Amino acid sequence: MKEIKYFLQFLIIIFLFFIYKILGLKNSLMISGNIFSFLGPLFRSKKICEKNLSYAFPNISKRESDKIIKKMWNNYGKIFAEYSFIKNFRSSKLDNCFIEVENQKYLEEIKQEQKPVIFISGHFDNFELMAMHIEKSGIDLAAIYRPLNNFFLNPLMENIRRKYICKKQIKKGITGTRQILSYFKNGSSIALMIDQRVSEGIKVDLFNKKALTTTIPAQFSKKFNVKIVPIHIARDKENNFKLKIHKPISFEKDQSIQSITLKLNNIIETMIISNPSQWIWTHNRWK
Secondary structure, X not given: OHHHHHHHHHHHHHHHHHHHHHHOHHHHHHHHHHHHHHXXXXXXXXXXXXXXXXXXXXXXXXXXHHHHHHHHHHHHHHHHHHHHHHHHHHHOOOOOOOEEEEOHHHHHHHHHHOOOOEEEEOOEOOOHHHHHXXXXXXXOEEEEEOOOOOOOOHHHHHHHHHHHHOOEEEEOOHHHHHHHHHHHHOOOEEEEXXXXXXXXXXXXXXOOEEEEEOOHHHHXXXXXXXXXXXXXXXXXXXXXXXXXXXXXXXXXXXXXXXXXXXXXXXXXXXXXXXXXXXXXXXXXXXX
């Protein structure tokens, strides 16, 4: 039964990708955003989003919560449509889309120093564009990703990521952890999302509630004295993007794994608060 479900999903997605290519980016963003706004709540429990929002914003009203959730699904739809044009994003051949980069100087400094760093972020709007820009800037990068459950669709997405987003892809898991170390020791910087629940993480506050969080950045910071670079992306009303590279952080060696991880979670909190509708609230983050 699962195989049939996944195969049907695969066919629908391939069909939509084909239609979007015909319609062009501008029309596809509008149509896909509306489709996801309508269908999204049917595929993922709205209660998870509402619960997560109540943790982040204890005094949020039902009206504001619904508004954020609706906008989130609309952004989901836009991200989905943009996969059809990811090749054009890579080559910067899009008339209707512009990516403004703040603090590009930090990437230039990292490139000149030729020392690997750890880039951290979360699932903000079109998060794929962050790793793409880092690699396009000439930095040797390896990005950690979580494979899709749909085994028909996953090979397609892996191919898109390797070809247009970041050539070095590391599959999340035990094998991936060894691969991270191997890439890092050979000079590659590492990019990972720290906003998802991980079974091998530790419980650290995120919006004053314990959440299982990866310790990879903290461990690398302590063991290799590596700098950690937060990065954030936001979409504006015209569907352009603002990508911000934050100042690299060097932690003291006597700081604990717990305290470093908490500091990074606090950074993610600030990013979420700045654009709550552009974070993916459907993850069961505080399970």
